Amino acid sequence: MPSQEQSQPVGPEKEASDPGLKIWRIWNPLWKIRNQGSGALFASWAVFGTLLLLSPYQLTNWIASAREVTVWNPKTIFVLADGTYLDHAIPFVDWSILIYYTIFAFYVALPFSAPKNDVGRRELLVAIQFIALASWLAYVVFLFFPAEIRLRYHPDVQEQMATSWAAPLYGWFHWLDRPYNAWPSLHVTQTFLAAMAISRWWKARGLHLRIIAMWVLWTALTISTLTTKQHFLWDALSGLTLGLVTWWFGFRLAMRTQNNFGTQNQPPVQT
Numbered sequence: 354m355p356s357q358e359q360s361q362p363v364g365p366e367k368e369a370s371d372p373g374l375k376i377w378r379i380w381n382p383l384w385k386i387r388n389q390g391s392g393a394l395f396a397s398w399a400v401f402g403t404l405l406l407l408s409p410y411q412l413t414n415w416i417a418s419a420r421e422v423t424v425w426n427p428k429t430i431f432v433l434a435d436g437t438y439l440d441h442a443i444p445f446v447d448w449s450i451l452i453y454y455t456i457f458a459f460y461v462a463l464p465f466s467a468p469k470n471d472v473g474r475r476e477l478l479v480a481i482q483f484i485a486l487a488s489w490l491a492y493v494v495f496l497f498f499p500a501e502i503r504l505r506y507h508p509d510v511q512e513q514m515a516t517s518w519a520a521p522l523y524g525w526f527h528w529l530d531r532p533y534n535a536w537p538s539l540h541v542t543q544t545f546l547a548a549m550a551i552s553r554w555w556k557a558r559g560l561h562l563r564i565i566a567m568w569v570l571w572t573a574l575t576i577s578t579l580t581t582k583q584h585f586l587w588d589a590l591s592g593l594t595l596g597l598v599t600w601w602f603g604f605r606l607a608m609r610t611q612n613n614f615g616t617q618n619q620p621p622v623q624t
Contacts, residue, residue: 375479375482375607376475376478376479376482377478377482380402380478383395383398383399383402384474386398387471387474391469392469392474393465395464395474396464396465396467397464399463399464399477399478399481400460400461400463400464402481403460403463403464403481403484403485404460406481406482406484406485406488407484407485407488407543409489409492410488410492410534410539411529413492413495413496414495414530414531414533414534415531416496417495417496417499417531417533417534418531418532418533420499420533421501421533422499423499423500423501423533424498424499424500425498425500426500426501427440427500427535427536427585427586427587427588428440428441428504428585428586428587430586430587431586431587439586440504440579440585440586441504441507443579443580443586444580445509445510445513445514445580445581445582446577446580446581447513447514447517447518447519447523448519449573449576449577449580449581450519450522450523450526450577450581451519451522452570452573452574452576452577453526453540453574453577453578453581453583454522454526455570455574456540456543456544456574459543459544459547459548459571460543460547462547462551462567463477463480463481463547463550463551464477464481466550466551466554466555467480467550467554468554468557473554476550476553476554476608477550479604479607479608480546480547480550480604483546483599483600483603483604483607484542484543484546484547486599486603487542487543487546487595487596487599487603488539488542488543490595491537491539491542491592491595494536494537495533495534495535498536499533499535500533500535500536500585501532501533501535502532502533502534502535502582502583502584502585502588503532504582504583504584504585505523505527505532505582505583506532507582510582523581526581526583530583535584535585535587535588536584536585536587536588536591536592537588537591537592537594537595538578538584538588538589538591538592539592540574540575540578540583540584540592541574541575541578541588541589541592541593541596542592542593542595542596542599543596544571544574544575545571545592545593545596545597545600546596546599546600546604548567548568548571549596549600549604550604551564551567552564552567552568553608555567575589575593578592
């Protein structure tokens with residue numbers, strides 16, 4: 354049996370000689386309890402920390418909604434040969450709201466998928482930080498380059514939504530997501546970054562089928578942003594672009610000094 358990880362009286366920050374991981378000091382209280390409850394307490398509080406860092410979303414979304422200003426209409430980017438908009442040609446699929454809601458599953462899966470050692474925990478915190486940074490950039494776009502999502506108000510969509518069993522689910526999300534949070538789609542950005550981090554950890558454990566299943570779910574979630582009429586096609590594409598840029602120039606580089614994980618009980622990195 355592998356030896357259990359020993360607790361170390363250090364903070365999560367890496368030494369300056371190892372520039373790979375830069376951990377914010379706000380995580381220090383969480384770091385102190387990382388070994389309690391076999392790591393489950395750390396993961397649970399990491400979920401809460403993620404939601405707390407993403408909470409400015411509501412403020413920026415409501416401010417943009419109260420202003421009722423639209424700088425441009427993203428649907429005008431994609432026009433079909435007959436002059437109609439591609440976004441209008443994408444069908445409304447009421448049950449796809451269930452897939453849309455799986456964003457919350459990614460929030461939970463991220464911390465609980467990280468290896469239960471100090472290296473894994475540091476990588477988890479860095480992943481959360483980059484998700485937050487990408488989201489904060491999107492909040493600036495919501496405020497200064499707002500675009501109203503009027504797809505949900507199309508008469509055909511409204512009629513189908515009103516008679517659908519999923520109407521309460523749409524009602525709650527329409528309250529949460531005011532129609533000025535169009536681009537970039539944080540549903541796409543946040544889940545992409547979470548999936549990239551989870552893939553790294555699962556690959557080291559040989560969980561390849563689980564990785565495939567997760568990316569199938571992510572693809573379905575991305576499509577659901579369109580079939581629920583919560584986003585324009587441009588929103589999904591710009592959300593993916595933001596995720597790719599954040600991964601390539603951020604999280605990927607932060608991980609370059611790290612080794613692949615063996616077992617979950619791999620000895621922690623010395624700091």
